[in-house]
Amino acid sequence: MNATAHIPFKQANQEAHALPAVHLDQFDGPLDILLHLIRSQELDIFDIPLAMITQQYLDILETQTDMDLEDSYLETAGDYLVMASTLMQLKSRLLLPRPEMDEAGNAVDPRSELAAQLLAYEQYRLLAEGLNERPLMQRDVFTRCVFPEADDVQRPLAQADLDALLLAFRQILKRRSGEVRHQIFTETISMREQMSVVLQRLRKGSLQLDELLRDTPGREALVTTVLAILELWRQQSIIVLQGEHCTAITLLNNDGNT
Amino acid sequence: MKHQIEAIVLASDEPISLQKLRDLLDHKLSSADIRSALTELQQHYQTRGINFVAVAGGWQFRTAPAHAALVQRLWQVKAPRLSRSALETLAIIAYRQPITRAEIEALRGVSVSSQMLATLQERGWIKLLGRKDVPGRPHLYGTTKQFLIDFSLNELNDLPDSSQLLDDHETTNNANITSTATMATQQNLRSTHGQQ
Amino acid sequence: MKHQIEAIVLASDEPISLQKLRDLLDHKLSSADIRSALTELQQHYQTRGINFVAVAGGWQFRTAPAHAALVQRLWQVKAPRLSRSALETLAIIAYRQPITRAEIEALRGVSVSSQMLATLQERGWIKLLGRKDVPGRPHLYGTTKQFLIDFSLNELNDLPDSSQLLDDHETTNNANITSTATMATQQNLRSTHGQQ
Numbered sequence: 001m002n003a004t005a006h007i008p009f010k011q012a013n014q015e016a017h018a019l020p021a022v023h024l025d026q027f028d029g030p031l032d033i034l035l036h037l038i039r040s041q042e043l044d045i046f047d048i049p050l051a052m053i054t055q056q057y058l059d060i061l062e063t064q065t066d067m068d069l070e071d072s073y074l075e076t077a078g079d080y081l082v083m084a085s086t087l088m089q090l091k092s093r094l095l096l097p098r099p100e101m102d103e104a105g106n107a108v109d110p111r112s113e114l115a116a117q118l119l120a121y122e123q124y125r126l127l128a129e130g131l132n133e134r135p136l137m138q139r140d141v142f143t144r145c146v147f148p149e150a151d152d153v154q155r156p157l158a159q160a161d162l163d164a165l166l167l168a169f170r171q172i173l174k175r176r177s178g179e180v181r182h183q184i185f186t187e188t189i190s191m192r193e194q195m196s197v198v199l200q201r202l203r204k205g206s207l208q209l210d211e212l213l214r215d216t217p218g219r220e221a222l223v224t225t226v227l228a229i230l231e232l233w234r235q236q237s238i239i240v241l242q243g244e245h246c247t248a249i250t251l252l253n254n255d256g257n258t
Numbered sequence: 259m260k261h262q263i264e265a266i267v268l269a270s271d272e273p274i275s276l277q278k279l280r281d282l283l284d285h286k287l288s289s290a291d292i293r294s295a296l297t298e299l300q301q302h303y304q305t306r307g308i309n310f311v312a313v314a315g316g317w318q319f320r321t322a323p324a325h326a327a328l329v330q331r332l333w334q335v336k337a338p339r340l341s342r343s344a345l346e347t348l349a350i351i352a353y354r355q356p357i358t359r360a361e362i363e364a365l366r367g368v369s370v371s372s373q374m375l376a377t378l379q380e381r382g383w384i385k386l387l388g389r390k391d392v393p394g395r396p397h398l399y400g401t402t403k404q405f406l407i408d409f410s411l412n413e414l415n416d417l418p419d420s421s422q423l424l425d426d427h428e429t430t431n432n433a434n435i436t437s438t439a440t441m442a443t444q445q446n447l448r449s450t451h452g453q454q
Numbered sequence: 455m456k457h458q459i460e461a462i463v464l465a466s467d468e469p470i471s472l473q474k475l476r477d478l479l480d481h482k483l484s485s486a487d488i489r490s491a492l493t494e495l496q497q498h499y500q501t502r503g504i505n506f507v508a509v510a511g512g513w514q515f516r517t518a519p520a521h522a523a524l525v526q527r528l529w530q531v532k533a534p535r536l537s538r539s540a541l542e543t544l545a546i547i548a549y550r551q552p553i554t555r556a557e558i559e560a561l562r563g564v565s566v567s568s569q570m571l572a573t574l575q576e577r578g579w580i581k582l583l584g585r586k587d588v589p590g591r592p593h594l595y596g597t598t599k600q601f602l603i604d605f606s607l608n609e610l611n612d613l614p615d616s617s618q619l620l621d622d623h624e625t626t627n628n629a630n631i632t633s634t635a636t637m638a639t640q641q642n643l644r645s646t647h648g649q650q
Binding site for chain 1: 603
Binding site for chain 3: 260261262263264265266268269270274282283306307308319320321322324325328329331332333335336338339368
């Protein structure tokens with residue numbers, strides 16, 4: 001579908017460029033879209049045709065509304081709308097009969113701030129690409145990862161680093177649940193809700209922690225559930241028992257009967 | 259090809275065998291070709307500060323014995339760090355013990371070499387806890403008292419909560435609840451523990 | 455001496471600085487001697503499968519980038535992909551540190567999720583430098599030594615010079631403000647770094 005087919009050109013002297021259809025998730029934010037529009041039509045960034053750009057920008061946003069919206073879009077939808085209103089505000093300021101003046105009495109182009117913002121953004125985008133092209137550890141380059149022994153050198157004892165240990169474990173968890181993680185993030189699971197779920201399930205009798213966590217999908221839900229259990233425990237609504245080190249943990253309702 | 263071998267051998271976390279090299283490199287290479295490249299490398303590095311040596315069924319870069327004292331001095335100033343793969347293995351054992359090697363491998367998503375487990379065992383951080391009652395009766399691994407001492411832990415429950423995955427600034431609004439809860443947990447754990 | 459340096463650099467976990475090398479080697483050696491040995495080594499390894507490179511203010515052996523695919527096959531891992539937004543955020547932090555989240559958002563024109571900052575922190579590339587003395591006392595972010603190591607940078611000043619690029623475009627009336635601000639930033643960068 002061609003997103004730009006029906007753009008009403010308010011400025012007759014603007015030459016119409018056929019823009020290829022784009023999808024919102026190709027972009028990294030409103031500035032990214034504006035830059036795309038400006039650069040792909042070879043427009044002057046210091047003399048942005050606001051009416052045209054605003055319309056094209058809104059068209060891109062509109063094409064998304066019918067579609068199954070991406071999570072990433074929902075998260076940042078506000079940012080896109082803020083830009084839309086900024087564009088419209090600039091457009092209206094341009095229509096004022098008297099130009100705005102700065103303290104020195106020079107005419108101010110309301111668009112200059114936007115132009116500066118776009119340029120700065122474009123700069124960082126380039127720098128980010130430059131960063132990505134550098135030899136990256138574990139992707140392009142690797143170092144040794146065992147102690148290089150020599151016959152006469154006594155093997156040194158490695159140093160213990162608890163933070164490193166935790167980080168390593170987190171990375172494993174992340175690697176394993178990386179796929180689920182993304183979906184879960186859109187619906188925030190409230191700890192309150194999870195607390196009542198836990199209580200509900202304990203009403204039928206005691207449960208082991210593993211049982212309770214086994215069918216909890218995704219990292220976020222898992223963490224929320226664990227937090228919910230801790231909170232219930234703190235409130236003394238439940239009892240937590242562990243027989244021995246590293247054995248199963250049992251949870252009970254603390255309703256006074258148990 | 260010599261350069262490819264250099265890269266593989268440097269990056270590998272264990273001595274790398276001729277067979278492994280063949281698998282990784284172009285299959286059309288004959289063992290004889292690879293072997294002669296290895297010999298050339300061995301000779302090239304013989305006179306340098308790092309040597310290319312055959313050990314335990316594979317090839318490895320090592321510091322030249324002549325500089326042993328120097329290397330020793332470096333390590334006195336700063337003890338070497340555990341490799342990433344060793345850390346991951348140790349972390350899984352610490353958090354998920356008792357655990358079999360196959361289970362560790364499933365979690366890590368890569369194979370765990372016997373040498374790695376041996377290194378951790380030698381370091382005194384892990385030990386065999388027995389065998390798991392499943393077909394094949396595989397060994398079960400766990401951490402040792404030395405592990406607790408070296409990592410300044412009183413007991414295993416002092417291991418940092420892996421649910422701290424929720425990063426500190428992610429939960430500003432939950433922060434209070436969380437920290438109180440965590441404190442409560444630690445107290446409870448201790449008291450539960452004391453009763454044993 | 456070249457060979458002694460090779461041995462030390464291979465044995466060290468981290469890139470090893472000229473100063474450390476001097477401490478370990480014979481004290482009578484001048485920095486100039488060591489420096490010229492380092493240059494020789496760099497040249498020697500330039501054309502081999504392992505390179506001798508300057509990163510994060512020190513020296514390290516690394517596999518040559520040309521063999522990346524091969525080493526990935528050895529590790530059975532796919533190359534980690536960095537999202538564009540993560541890279542942009544990282545670039546902004548690298549160039550503008552110390553910087554708050556709100557300032558990053560202003561530059562990117564889009565909100566920066568806590569998850570993204572947490573991911574960058576977990577990879578060890580960014581860290582909290584403190585809090586900004588403005589209402590709300592927001593966190594200030596900056597890059598780490600690990601960032602330099604992982605992106606093969608010797609120091610932050612090795613990043614392509616952005617101030618020049620920016621000044622070229624920036625309108626004349628802003629020029630003064632911008633350049634002062636940039637200078638301040640770069641000074642901050644230096645001092646931040648010295649503290650590491």
